Amino acid sequence: MTAPIDPREPLSAEVRRIAADETSTAVAALETARTDPSEGFHECRKAIKRLRALWRMARAGDEPYCRAQDASLRRAAKLLAGPREATALIETADRLAQVAGDDTEANAVAALRAMLEARRSTLMGSCLHVGPAVAEATALLSKLDFTSMRMPDVPATAADVLEIGVRKGMRRALKALKAAGETGEAEAFHDLRKAVKALSLQARLLKPLMPDAGKRERKAMEAFGERLGELNDLHVMDALLAAEGVDLVGAEATALLRERIATETQKLKRRCLKAGAKHLEHKPAPVARELAARFERRASKARNRQAA
Template structure:
């Protein structure tokens, strides 16, 4: 199914459809993570980010539902953060080695990488990972059952206002993070800017059927920004 809102259809049905699809895929990735945690956890967390981006976009249309569900999937993502971070740190070391081959030629990063790999194995092999996956799967399945509670205005004009409100809210967060990054240059400011850019990219994807050509070009630029900030 497509991660795009069809403007010809009622907004409530479209958002419910996308939520069900993304949460269902997250559950599938969690099951994969039992045998292949490096792959499954990363893909699951990406799906959860998509779910939360969608909830942010339509929040003004049903704030109680969106606020509650966003917090739910934030907590699910937090359950998986430690095991996923263990892999991400190894990937970061590998990118550093690729980016600075001369400086890392002597194997200076090898001891760091070995310790990170050991930590990854400990996290992935222990009972904590299974417990986290079980809790995450249960929370996602409960979330699937709650989707029908979502109720958004379906008149085209009202639906358009809701989508515009959500997109603007993310752009305001991005502008705030950019201002702080320019003024202070703290790591957290750039991290928040990157998160806002990623959310904006997902919003552009959701809106892709409304203005395909300009949105495609903008999303390409936003994705490039996200990679540069990452």
């Protein structure tokens, strides 16, 4: 990941720098994908997530521009979803193998993993899948233009932009946490995962403004996001087995695997809700105001020094 926002520099320049660096990283990862699709697509999607977190945080500075950027990045990410999901399913099978209750269950997981590995090999080895996705995603990313962005650089106004972005991101996460706790539905936990991931990435961007306690909380938030990712993978695996399990591993193994997934899903849901209550306990407005105030103080100090 590129260096975080430097409050001593104009906000517009910092946003352009980060956007350009991350876009270059994403395009380079797509080149890697031509020979190593699994690694290349994964790295590209991570860079795209960082970019989308940036535009969400900066949206109040130039909302039409940031929304357009986010829409293009969302389209690019969707092009790469299939190969990444194929790998995530195998990783999920590996985690299920670690909690298998007996040899029968372990054999069912092994059979499923073998089928998933064969599917991924077919997908990754096919130019019909990889080539067009790489080409189209590269074209979308290469067309991104950062020169037309109008981001404020006056310290107080720039601080307001960041304050709004942080506050909205935290409120989004709190809303998703409430929905996940009330409904228990997969989609609600999926929304929570996306919101927490964005918060973690934005915290990295604002690292110079974080107090020491905030830096520790950022690490904990990242770990929370990982657990939510594992939960989402279990939901995806269960949906796959519900639709194709009988064809993949047979009816008996499918029933056994889905029972295990249900057990692990409930454990992870409880764990995630408990973590969410802890890591999202802070009220958004005071946190956002404090970060914005830190930015404004440092930005104003740098500007005054330059003017002296």
